[in-house]
Amino acid sequence: MAKLLMKGAEAIGEAAIRAGCTAYFAYPITPQSEVAEYLSKRLAEVGGTFVQAESEVAAAQMVYGAAGAGVRVFTTSSSPGVSLMAETMSYMAGSELPAVFVNIMRAGPGLGGILPCQSDYNQATRGAGHGDYSFMIIAPSTVQELADWMIRAFPLSEKYRNPVMIVGDGLIAQMMEPVDFDAVKAEEMPDVEGWATTGAKNRPRNLINSLFLDPLKLEEFNHHLKEKYERMAREEVRYENYMMDDEPELVCVAYGTTARIVKTAIDVLRAEGLKIGLIRPITLLPFPKDILRAESEKPHVKGFAVVEMSNGQMLDDVKWATLERKPVSFFSRNGGIVPNPEETVEFLRKEYERTQK
Numbered sequence: 001m002a003k004l005l006m007k008g009a010e011a012i013g014e015a016a017i018r019a020g021c022t023a024y025f026a027y028p029i030t031p032q033s034e035v036a037e038y039l040s041k042r043l044a045e046v047g048g049t050f051v052q053a054e055s056e057v058a059a060a061q062m063v064y065g066a067a068g069a070g071v072r073v074f075t076t077s078s079s080p081g082v083s084l085m086a087e088t089m090s091y092m093a094g095s096e097l098p099a100v101f102v103n104i105m106r107a108g109p110g111l112g113g114i115l116p117c118q119s120d121y122n123q124a125t126r127g128a129g130h131g132d133y134s135f136m137i138i139a140p141s142t143v144q145e146l147a148d149w150m151i152r153a154f155p156l157s158e159k160y161r162n163p164v165m166i167v168g169d170g171l172i173a174q175m176m177e178p179v180d181f182d183a184v185k186a187e188e189m190p191d192v193e194g195w196a197t198t199g200a201k202n203r204p205r206n207l208i209n210s211l212f213l214d215p216l217k218l219e220e221f222n223h224h225l226k227e228k229y230e231r232m233a234r235e236e237v238r239y240e241n242y243m244m245d246d247e248p249e250l251v252c253v254a255y256g257t258t259a260r261i262v263k264t265a266i267d268v269l270r271a272e273g274l275k276i277g278l279i280r281p282i283t284l285l286p287f288p289k290d291i292l293r294a295e296s297e298k299p300h301v302k303g304f305a306v307v308e309m310s311n312g313q314m315l316d317d318v319k320w321a322t323l324e325r326k327p328v329s330f331f332s333r334n335g336g337i338v339p340n341p342e343e344t345v346e347f348l349r350k351e352y353e354r355t356q357k
């Protein structure tokens with residue numbers, strides 16, 4: 001199939017359909033309302049169901065119900081809307097239900113602004129809701145990657161019976177790029193008879209629940225979840241290496257659309273002879289901590305440089321992963337301001353020169 005030129009928000013919706021998703025519930029919020037606009041027409045064409053809920057709280061609860069019935073389902077929102085979905089997120093992890101959540105981040109806190117930001121990193125990776133639970137968090141950097149991971153996210157959520165969240169920002173949702181929807185093969189939904197509430201005429205009934213009044217049983221269940229998350233950490237870490245093959249002296253860490261700007265800056269500085277590379281986390285959770293820790297032990301690495309559109313939320317994870325064996329510097333723009341290549345080049349050049357002293 002030929003590539004289609006699509007806006008990121010529209011690619012999210014089309015990729016979900018290609019993945020076999022048949023239900024989408026959402027409430028409009030900038031900068032991702034075009035997902036709902038696209039699916040309000042497109043889902044009906046494939047026999048799917050779209051409901052514009054009265055709130056983000058209601059949309060998340062609809063996702064809970066559809067997932068419990070064994071349906072491939074997802075929702076999208078933006079930062080404050082995701083905050084309202086937090087209680088249901090915890091319920092779904094506690095009920096071990098597969099679904100996909102998409103957060104197209106905007107600047108905060110509070111209502112903040114509608115421009116791109118990455119300040120929901122902690123919200124996503126630390127669990128927006130209550131209790132000991134985690135989602136798998138995926139951060140694409142291109143519209144193609146956004147579509148690819150939407151297609152992969154549904155079977156991943158079903159593999160672990162746990163929600164998966166894809167995070168982007170207003171930049172990736174609003175930009176237009178060519179997309180090949182056949183680049184990733186969609187997988188069929190596995191048998192849900194063992195857990196979904198699909199009717200129990202010929203089998204024992206299934207119960208969707210996250211309530212444990214016996215503390216010993218709840219503790220046992222939390223240990224079960226912990227083991228599942230540890231398996232995710234062993235099997236599902238994804239990252240990209242860029243210019244890391246020739247023993248760079250400064251290692252950058254950036255994710256999402258910010259990583260694209262960092263790549264441009266690295267290309268400029270490489271032309272000047274500066275040995276700088278990039279490790280781009282694709283899964284923010286599980287975080288590629290072992291990869292960064294291994295780099296921190298290499299003698300040719302003199303330091304790390306983190307670039308984010310936040311006040312330094314991923315920065316904490318980089319410091320933790322590297323044990324700060326080498327200096328970790330930081331550059332950011334915030335409030336909806338995207339770092340430009342020129343200022344990123346200047347920051348990285350200064351940090352590289354500092355490592356040479």
